[in-house]
Amino acid sequence: MTRTIHLSLDINGRRHELDVEPRVTLLDALREHLALTGTKKGCDQGQCGACTCHVDGSRVLSCLTLAAQVEGRQITTIEGIAAENGELHPVQAAFVEHDAFQCGYCTPGQIMSAVACIREGHAGSDEEIREYMSGNLCRCGAYNNIVAAVREAAEMA
Amino acid sequence: MRDFSYYRASSADEARHAALQSGAMLLAGGTTLLDLAKCGVMEPETVVDITHLPGLGRITVDAGGATIGALAKMGEVADHAGIRAAFPAVSESLSLAASAQLRNMATIGGNLLQRTRCSYFREPDVFPACHKRNPGSGCSALGGVTRNHAVLGTSDTCIASYPGDLAVALVAFDAVVELGGRTISVDDFFLTPGNTPERETVLERGEMITAITVPASAAAKNSTYLKVRDRQSYEFAAASAAVGLEFEADGRTVRDIRVALGGVATKPWRARNVEQALTGKVLSPETVEVASRLAMEGAVSHGANHYKIELAPRVVARAILKVGGLV
Numbered sequence: 345m346t347r348t349i350h351l352s353l354d355i356n357g358r359r360h361e362l363d364v365e366p367r368v369t370l371l372d373a374l375r376e377h378l379a380l381t382g383t384k385k386g387c388d389q390g391q392c393g394a395c396t397c398h399v400d401g402s403r404v405l406s407c408l409t410l411a412a413q414v415e416g417r418q419i420t421t422i423e424g425i426a427a428e429n430g431e432l433h434p435v436q437a438a439f440v441e442h443d444a445f446q447c448g449y450c451t452p453g454q455i456m457s458a459v460a461c462i463r464e465g466h467a468g469s470d471e472e473i474r475e476y477m478s479g480n481l482c483r484c485g486a487y488n489n490i491v492a493a494v495r496e497a498a499e500m501a
Numbered sequence: 502m503r504d505f506s507y508y509r510a511s512s513a514d515e516a517r518h519a520a521l522q523s524g525a526m527l528l529a530g531g532t533t534l535l536d537l538a539k540c541g542v543m544e545p546e547t548v549v550d551i552t553h554l555p556g557l558g559r560i561t562v563d564a565g566g567a568t569i570g571a572l573a574k575m576g577e578v579a580d581h582a583g584i585r586a587a588f589p590a591v592s593e594s595l596s597l598a599a600s601a602q603l604r605n606m607a608t609i610g611g612n613l614l615q616r617t618r619c620s621y622f623r624e625p626d627v628f629p630a631c632h633k634r635n636p637g638s639g640c641s642a643l644g645g646v647t648r649n650h651a652v653l654g655t656s657d658t659c660i661a662s663y664p665g666d667l668a669v670a671l672v673a674f675d676a677v678v679e680l681g682g683r684t685i686s687v688d689d690f691f692l693t694p695g696n697t698p699e700r701e702t703v704l705e706r707g708e709m710i711t712a713i714t715v716p717a718s719a720a721a722k723n724s725t726y727l728k729v730r731d732r733q734s735y736e737f738a739a740a741s742a743a744v745g746l747e748f749e750a751d752g753r754t755v756r757d758i759r760v761a762l763g764g765v766a767t768k769p770w771r772a773r774n775v776e777q778a779l780t781g782k783v784l785s786p787e788t789v790e791v792a793s794r795l796a797m798e799g800a801v802s803h804g805a806n807h808y809k810i811e812l813a814p815r816v817v818a819r820a821i822l823k824v825g826g827l828v
Contacts, residue, residue: 347506366507366548369535390536393602402576402605408535409606410528412507413550461601478734479600 351415355380356424366412371395373411374421382422382452386481393480396453397421403460405479422452425459435459435497444493446484454480458494467498502538509550513557513681513709519549521707527551529572530607532599533615541625542616542634557711558608562587566716571610571679571709575599575667578609587717590724590743594670597728600735610710612667613678613690614702618737619661621645632658633698648805649737652797652813654767659698660803662767663691666728669763670743671713672771674721679712680704687713691768701768720745720757727820728763729812738764740813744820746784753783760817762796765809772796775817784825786818793818 348363355378362377371388374380374397386394388407395406398420425433432440435458445451457480461467466476473494474487482490508525510516520527524546528534537543551557557572562583569578578584579595599607607615621628621641630639642650642660651662671687678690690702704710715721724745730736741763747756758779760772778792793814800810822828 347504349507365504367502367504367538389539390532390603393600396602403602404606405532405602408531410507410531410535410548410550412509413528413531413552457602464601466601475734476601479602 349412351411353378353411353415353419354417355419356421362411364411366410368411369407370397370409370411370414370419371406374406380421380423384449384452386450386453391481392450392453393457394450394453396456396480398456398460401460401463403457420456422456425455433459434500435462435493438493438497438500439490442489442493442496444486444489445482446486450480450482450484454482454490458490458497461494462498462501467494470495473498502535503541503544505538505545506547507550508547509553511553513551513554513711516549516551516554517681517707517709519547520709522547525549527709529611530574530603532603532607533611537616537623540623542623551709552608560584564717566714567591569609569713569715571711571713572608574605575607575609575612576601576604579604586722588670588674588715588721588724590670590673590721590726590745591667591715593726594666594728594741594743597726598666609667609713612665613671613687613710613713614704615665616701617661618649618664620649622661633661633694633701636697636699643803646805647803648808649739650803650806651767652765652800652802652806652809653762653770654693655801655803656694656696656698656767658696659694659767661694661698662764663769664737664764665769666726666738666741666763668769669741669761670724670726671715672769673743673745673759673761674715674718674724676713676715678710679714680708681711682708684714687769688771693767718745718757719747720759723747723824724759725820725824727816727823729816740764740809740816742813742817742820744817744824746821746824748784748825755779755782755784758821760796760821762813762817765800765813772817774798779821784821784827786822786827789818789821789825789827790814793821 384394386392526545628641728741745759762770
């Protein structure tokens with residue numbers, strides 16, 4: 345018999361109630377149970393960064409986080425960073441401006457990681473951006489434009 | 502990933518008690534347990550979440566040394582001003598490890614207990630033989646692709662390398678693991694595989710790391726962690742060295758030196774023979790080069806990992822020269 349547990353998750357400022365198996369990750373809870381599919385599943389093993397979300401303001405990998413673990417924490421996904429009037433977050437706008445993607449699959453994770461990277465104060469130079477963004481892989485190899493976008497967004501912040 | 506039941510512990514005693522049940526495993530940052538559960542390597546029946554336990558994440562640094570709570574995150578310790586000032590090698594070992602996301606998740610206790618990256622260990626469906634996973638079943642790495650396997654501390658049953666960086670810095674500076682009821686040096690905490698590769702540490706069922714303490718020393722204050730990798734960032738060590746150095750008043754003669762290696766051994770590897778060879782000597786590129794070669798005493802190559810026997814002494818030498826102010 346499948347065991348389920350009831351969870352109450354605070355995502356992008358809204359309370360969501362759901363019943364899931366204990367093994368369900370935050371990533372699968374978002375995508376499969378709450379229709380928040382902006383967060384992407386790449387490797388599902390903590391190696392690519394496509395699933396990056398914020399928990400209490402820190403960037404983490406939702407594929408290696410159990411949904412049950414983050415009850416009571418504030419979760420932010422890519423759907424939650426634009427302004428309420430639809431205006432893009434400055435990092436989103438910089439990615440568009442600098443064409444910082446090709447296929448776009450890694451982009452939500454890149455942007456969530458970049459928002460945190462800038463907030464942490466780790467976007468002071470191209471070298472530092474490359475080091476602190478190294479947990480987000482881009483198979484299309486759009487790295488130069490990603491670095492340019494992060495640098496510009498950091499300079500405006 | 503097989504299904505399991507989830508239990509959120511509200512005290513350390515409750516967590517230890519829950520961990521005594523057969524099939525129960527403690528969950529902290531989750532970066533090892535959930536990864537290996539997805540690989541089919543770990544099959545917990547009950548996951549005991551300890552991330553909500555109060556008070557286990559504190560970091561304190563005073564004149565005597567540092568106490569790091571088991572639930573402190575890698576990133577918090579790496580960025581802690583007191584740790585950076587008194588133990589630069591500890592801070593660097595953490596900031597050069599994993600990615601920013603993983604460092605925000607993974608805890609210090611869990612970091613010590615991370616499992617090997619041996620690809621044969623990690624793929625049970627493809628490689629059923631693994632003494633570490635299933636004692637007596639054989640070793641797929643022996644005779645396989647061994648580029649990332651250990652050259653020191655290996656046995657006939659297992660050549661899997663210990664993948665961590667932090668423990669290498671800790672073992673260099675005589676850090677101690679607090680287990681609640683008892684304490685043990687980091688060096689003695691880890692075991693070489695011998696005939697029991699499934700047993701990687703002295704941790705008993707129902708025990709939990711509560712903190713790590715690192716005594717202050719002049720060598721720890723003048724220390725570095727040098728990590729050489731196949732790619733520049735977000736990669737495990739091909740070879741690494743934690744080195745600390747204290748000179749006599751003349752500024753040239755070695756009073757105290759600490760050397761430990763990562764990426765090349767089955768456990769965090771203290772190179773006491775290198776330390777002994779340099780203690781009391783005047784530091785020079787020549788003495789350092791000769792002494793650093795001793796780090797590979799007893800090393801055994803398994804083919805593709807032979808390069809580590811050449812690489813590791815050079816990493817050790819470069820790290821010593823750096824803390825000695827000679828490069």
